[in-house]
Amino acid sequence: MEIFKTKKPLLDFVERQKEMGKKIGFAPTMGALHEGHLSLYAHAREENDLVISSIFVNPTQFNNPQDLEKYPRNIKKDIKILEESGNVDAVYIPEISDIYPDVLESKEYDFDGLENEMEGKSRPGHFNGVGTVVEELFLQVKPDNAYFGDKDYQQLAIIKKLTDKLKLPIKIHGVPIFREKNGLAMSSRNQRLSAKEKESAKIIYETLVKVNDWFRVITIPEINRRVHDIFDDQPGMKLEYFEIADETTLKQTDFFYKDRSYRAFIVVHVGDVRLIDNMHLD
Template sequence: MEIFRDKKTLIDYVERQKEMGKKIGFAPTMGALHEGHLSLYKIAAAENDLVISSIFVNPTQFNNPDDLTKYPRDTERDIALLKNTGIVDALYLPEVADLYPDGLKSKSYDFDGLENEMEGKFRPGHFDGVGTVVEELLRQVKPNNAYFGEKDYQQLAIIEKLVDQLHLPVKIHGAPIYREANGLAMSSRNERLTPVQRDAAKVIHDTLLKVNDWFRVITVPEINKRVKDIFDDQRGMTLEYFEIADEKTLKQTDFFYKDKKYRAFIVVNVGTVRLIDNLHLD
């Protein structure tokens, strides 16, 4: 596995691969790699000649400085994991200056309102930070295909919008949420949970499955009430928000229309750890 620690060597490598006609698959990450990330690489490897990953903890997408400080970082462990799997051909470890040549400041984007829904209500400027670093990574890596997990479904929708608006020559792919044995969506943040919390947090996915059972059977307000009641009964957990939204516009709905597709979104704070999840309603 090749490792590149600056923009110039990465771009030179990409140009050589392109000259040889290689099709490139790319999966950017913030490190603390787990099986969910590996599932992205496996999909990419099956659809491309070459798989590139990146690790960069992006400061501009953290609203809470505490969250940025606590974000798990162990690059050497991540490198060893990638080498052992043998799936990733190249790893990009950029410095801040490689992605923010004009200083650590986000660009300003208009994602047709997608950025104002759900996470956007609670994390102002978050998606400008995401857009800035993803745009720069895509311009440097120049992949044919890029892969993102559906756990961050709103982020995935915004990256698709970014690529469309900027006419970037890359196809964006969403990969299914990779879950732990108890159903908890796999996340780097899960490592901050105690064993008891980790086991209890399965209620998040269990609740989404119940919502899918209730979907189109009872009203949205009644579903919202039932979800609130479930988490009111959970010790050490706080429901930050639960929404059922149109999959295309991400706008919250209070009524089910037959011609639209819906997804349930939930954010729960388990102790001090903020966990997100979602589920397509069928």
């Protein structure tokens, strides 16, 4: 596996691969790799000649400096995981100056309102940071296909919109959520949970399953009430938000229309760890 720690060697490598007609699959990450990330590479391996990963903890998408400081980092462990996966041909671990050569700040984007829903309400500017780093990585890696997890569904929608608006010749793939045995969505932040907290956090997935059972059977206001009641009874947990939203516009809804698709979104704080999850409602 090739390891690139600066921009120039990566650009030379990508150019050589393109000259040979190689199709490139790409999955950018912030490290602290787990099986959810490995599922991205497995999907990429099936559809590409070459698979590239990146590891870069992007400072401009963190609203909370403490969250940035506490974000788990272990490059040596991550490289070993990538090597052992057998599905990654190269990893790019850029310096901040490779992504932000002039000044460490985000570009301003218009994602047609997607950026103002859910995460956008509680994390202003977050998706400008996401857009900035993803655009720059796309321009450097030049992938034919890029892979992102459905766990960050709003981010996936934002990246699809970014690619469309910039007219980048990249196909964006969403990969199903990879879950712990107890149903908890795999996340790098799970590493900060104690064993007891991780087991208790399974209530997040269990609640989404219940929401799917209640879908079209009871009203959305009643579903909202039941979800809030569930987390009011969970010690050490705080429900930040729960929404049922249109899968295309991401706008919260209070009524089901037969010709539209919906998804339940939830954010819960378990101790000082912020966990997100979602589920398609069928």
